[in-house]
Amino acid sequence: MISRLIDKITDKKAPIVVGLDPNLKFVPEKLKRAATEEKGESLDAAAEAVLAFNKAIVDATYDLIPAVKPQIAMYEQFGIPGLAAYKETVDYCHEKGLIVIGDVKRGDIGSTSESYAIAHLGEIQVGEKKLKPFDEDFATVNPYLGSDGVKPFVDVCNRCDRGIFVLVKTSNPSSGEFQDRLMDGRPLYEHVADKVREWGEDSMDGAYSNVGAVVGATYPEQGEIARKLMPHTYILVPGYGA
Amino acid sequence: MISRLIDKITDKKAPIVVGLDPNLKFVPEKLKRAATEEKGESLDAAAEAVLAFNKAIVDATYDLIPAVKPQIAMYEQFGIPGLAAYKETVDYCHEKGLIVIGDVKRGDIGSTSESYAIAHLGEIQVGEKKLKPFDEDFATVNPYLGSDGVKPFVDVCNRCDRGIFVLVKTSNPSSGEFQDRLMDGRPLYEHVADKVREWGEDSMDGAYSNVGAVVGATYPEQGEIARKLMPHTYILVPGYGA
Known part of the structure; x- marks a missing residue:
């Protein structure tokens, strides 16, 4: 899957993703009014306005960009x-030929992580059928629980040709509280970077790992250090751009 | 909110929660067949069978227990x-007088964490109305992103009388990979425990913090150490029981 993303980036000459992180404050009044007139002041109306706004953004940009990154928290807040x-946004972006990076930051242990991986990147068996619950191409994953929290995602990636981006060093002001603390003389995020390289060794897809x-x-x-520690790891870089 | 949980535990003389973590393998054939006959081999059928199973479990136990802990990953896998x-399970448990601990392990930065907190514990403003998206009583939270990832949850807890349980030391075999590594002579999970105590200082509700x-x-x-480091912190202990 990472090779598909890289091909798209090369095609479009644009190593960027467009975030789709709907906040009602930024949704045009016209869209909100139309949704509210139809559905009242409800979660349904908010979701309808958000979806209409997303489609307008995608329509205006899809020929220029390789990928989008919807932030699921901003949809989950509308129940x-x-x-x-969120799911309709994923499907609409796929129709437009875009790669979808689900910014879901999931992570749990064993079979629970496997369920998250299936939800976002894999297939669930119901009777004789295999169904794709959310069907993103990539998902972001939280590493705090260690290998048995992350490996179920890697297994699903290997099975279904999908990819993940594991949080190593996050962009927020407090990220250093734990991530920069030294363990054996090196910050936690470097130890996580070592693990990311290790987790990805059997998931190579061209020059990079899934x-x-x-x-x-x-x-x-820290970005430069991370690059050296993970030479075959594709790096998603939030906190750059508008 | 923590005082309500403690009162319930005292009332029922049962310091336990019942997990509601549906796996289709464990849902009785009868329920699956009924759902499939009505809705085909679909995510809708799987979800219907799961909900019917949950209701049967709740009906059989609600008078004996203080709380339930649905694991959202096991629902998310059905799209x-x-x-x-999941939402109907939360509502059904509330109707039966149970406290609901949403095992969602969410965590992100700033406004994104706030959206997760609103989704699960708070209210979202749509026009003039304030709506409750998922409406659990407690949620589990991942601390890897540090204070600005966790504090938005604490703010929503303070505003809406809700609670969180922050992952300190998880029950899985690999939890030690990062959580037990020494920083300044003490394992990471102890540093997280210090922060949990600090984050909870302004959220006291009786003898314990929310x-x-x-x-x-x-x-x-590690449980004994955690208890000493966080004397006013209520501790959720997974990995005990059936």
Whole structure:
């Protein structure tokens, strides 16, 4: 899957993703009014306005960009209708030929992580059928629980040709509280980077692994170190751009 | 909110929670067949069977227990219908007078964490209305991103009288990979425990804080240390029981 993303980036000459992180404050009044007139002041109306806004953004940009990154929290805040709008956004972006990176930051242990991986990247067996619940191409993953929290995602990636980006060094001001603390003379995020390289070794897809990393653009020095520690790891860099 | 949980535990003389983590393998054939006959081999059918099974479990136990802990990953794997079954499970448990701990392990940065907190514990403003998207009583939270990832949850807890349990030491075999590594002579999970105590200081509700911790029963020694480091922190202990 990472080779598909890289091909798209090369095609479009644009190593960027467009975030689809709907906040009602930024959705045009016209769209909100139309949705509210139809559905009242409800989660359904909010979700409808968000979806209409997303489609307008995608229509205006899809020929220029390789990928989008919807942030699921911004949909989850509108409950079930919001998550349905998330799923419709994923499908709409696929129709337009875009790669979809689900910014879901999931992570749990064993079979629970496997369920998250199936939800976002894999297939679930129901009777004789295999169904794709959310069907993103990539998902972001939290590493705090260690290998048995991350490997179920890697297994699903290997089985279904999908990819993940594991949080290594996040872009927020407090990211250093734990991530920069020294263990055996090296910060935690470097130990996580070592693991990301290891987790991705059997998931190579061309020059890079389907197991990527998240390293915030707000910390360029750590970005350089991460690059050296993970030479075959594709890096998603939030905190850059508008 | 933590005082309500403690009152319920005292009332029922049962310091336990019942997990509601549906796996189709464990759902009785009869329920699956009924759902499939009505809705085909679909996510809708899977979700319907899961909800019916949950209701049977709740009906059989609600008078004996204080709380339930649905694991959202096991619903998310059935897509939107699965998450709708999660929400219906939350509502059904509330009707039966149970406290609901949403095992969602969410965590992100700033406004994104706030959206997760609103989704699960708070209210979202749509026009003049304030709506409750999922409406659990507690949620589990991942601390890897540091204070600005966790504090938005604490703010929503303070505003809406809700609670969280922050992952400190998880019950899985690999939890030690990062959580047990020494920083300044103490393992990471102890540093997280210090922060949990600090995050919870302004959220006291009786003898305990609404900011609790998760410490796996599989590591009893670390549990004792965690207890000492967080004297006013209620501890959720997975990995004990059936």
